[in-house]
Amino acid sequence: GNENKFVFYELNKIEKYAWKIFFFIIPVILLLSFIVSRFEKKRFEKISSAIKEFSSENFAVRIEEGKIKGMDEIDDLVLAFNFMAEELEKFHKMNVSKILEMNSKLVEANFELGGAKALADEANKAKTQFLANMSHDIRTPLNAIIGFTQIIEQGEEYDHLPLNIKNHLNGISLSGKNLAELINNILDLSKIEAGKMEVNEEDVNLKILLQGIYSINSSLAENKKITIYYKIDPELPEFILIDRTKLNQILMNLCGNAIKFTPTNKSVTIEAQKNKNLIEFKVRDEGIGIPKERQSTVFEAFEQSDKTIMGKFGGTGLGLSIVKKMTGLMGGNISVESELDIGTCFTVSLPLKRAALSDNLIEKKVKFKFDKPYKVLVIDDNQMNYEILKFHLKKIGLESYYANTGRKGLALAMEIKPEIILLDIHMPEMSGIEVRKELLANPYLNTIPTVVMSADVFSESKDQALGVAFSDFISKPIDFKELNLVLEKNLKPKMIS
16 A cells, blocks of 8 residues: 555656646747747748849849758758859859840941941942933933834825835834833843832733734744734733733743744744633743743743753843743732743733723824914923924924023023923933922923923932922833823813814
């Protein structure tokens, strides 16, 4: 019994000590927990703050490393963050240095590019000036050739000329006009390169256009003893709306190639067909043909189906490249079918647009004469141009006066007070634009319609002229029909059957 009491006493004693220890340790644990939690909270706040700064591209930020043992995970996190920040700061500094270096090189390259662009602009300006001068210098004598041919064709003696002489005159006229368009083609190549080519649609008599192409090429075909035909689908309208100059150039190029590559005693055919809402122009030949592997490249610049062709047949290989680009500009496409030693067919497909029929389209044997002898002042430094105009103006009932310089023209205008002035734009001492400005500044002359005549057909020159308030623009060689329309617009003719 005593032993049991002793055990119970000892147990009771241990229990009392245990409770004392418990009540002492718990506050200590709680206090330690509170201290640790406050420390952790502050460190987490520091970590959060550092991350926010880091995300704002402050790569120099660092987190203070802990000093309390047992926080290995948090310490590891802090160490990893600081290491990452240090590496990214190095990377950023290195990149900034590279960016600055690259920027410096870019500035230098831009400076060199600016110099190169200035040189290119100067070269392009020189090329444009050369083409403008070439166009003007060739068109001036060409104006005389076409002009005097028109005078003969419109003269009373024309009807009494032998048929072969009439055919020769027609050949001169068509070839002169074709030469004028060839000059336009050279300018068009320049415009294609500069991306400035425009489409100018007009109402065109399809039959007359194809007859002109046939007539120009028939003598060339005849020299090679080649038969040339043209066919027009009866379902096609008589008049279509199209860019006549570009279509003429396309078909002249294709027809010229067909004749060039077709041997003696063979044929070339030009066809115009209706295909739903398209008009298709086909130029067929019985020539040497194009190998299948070369058919996809014949439309590339300076390409020909055979490298020996240039030596045998001539040509630069530019023609088909220009044709393809022009066809595309007109909203169409071109394709080729060919077999060696059998022949080739080029097909140009274009949108079919019917012309809005008007009295101007239907060619009637109608002449017009003016109600009274209006005075026309011609100011041009080339007297031959005036001689051509003088004949035509007299024929339609107008009086003409002439001055070979701008100063003389202004003085003569004050003296005679003309109803209209035809003014050359390129003249020595005083240009046509300068003359027009003085006319506009003169209250006695500023209402007189003034039409500019120029062999410079660059659109920039035309825009510049029309920008100085010219009434109209006529390009040389002067077409009498075009001149008549301009005169009719500014004066009042009466129609004579």
